[in-house]
Amino acid sequence: DGGITQSPKYLFRKEGQNVTLSCEQNLNHDAMYWYRQDPGQGLRLIYYSQIVNDFQKGDIAEGYSVSREKKESFPLTVTSAQKNPTAFYLCASSNRDVETQYFGPGTRLLVL
């Protein structure tokens, strides 16, 4: 089946710790995205990548980092510089024309 997978489903972070969220797609899409959703809120764009080895900051990139070494993978690292990381993180992908974005099931990050 084609689709987007995210892991883990739940992630717990300790103070001062960096954590990495995985996002993989087998839709052969060029573009991938990371969003953050806080309770009762809409989605906010963290980073996006149009092609391999290229990515741009979204509206709330501070405290996050990404890499795009392979077309199918776009991992997100939440660094210790992100002071309020508790949120629901969603990954998406689209073709180069950006007509439709397809979303993964999300990762819920909680701070211990």
Next chain:
Amino acid sequence: GIQVEQSPPDLILQEGANSTLRCNFSDSVNNLQWFHQNPWGQLINLFYIPSGTKQNGRLSATTVATERYSLLYISSSQTTDSGVYFCAVGDTGGFKTIFGAGTRLFVKA
């Protein structure tokens, strides 16, 4: 940047009722999508509709790009329609996507 406003913020319907959700945006956009987020958090794309009208079963959508708004129509609502409906627009490059705050719909049996 582009601002996206959705209304109403909350909506409660009796099963079988019809409803209209609205999305206003502040500038020209390259694309517009409607999504449904179910209670478990999964987002499903309903429509890609930068202009014109589309229908898919009980759902239809209309975008009037020159007047900077889009409407999502839900007819004969079912309890499974409950969740949050988001409108999302793309900037002139298309890749930077801005979401509205959503309309939270609850359909009562």
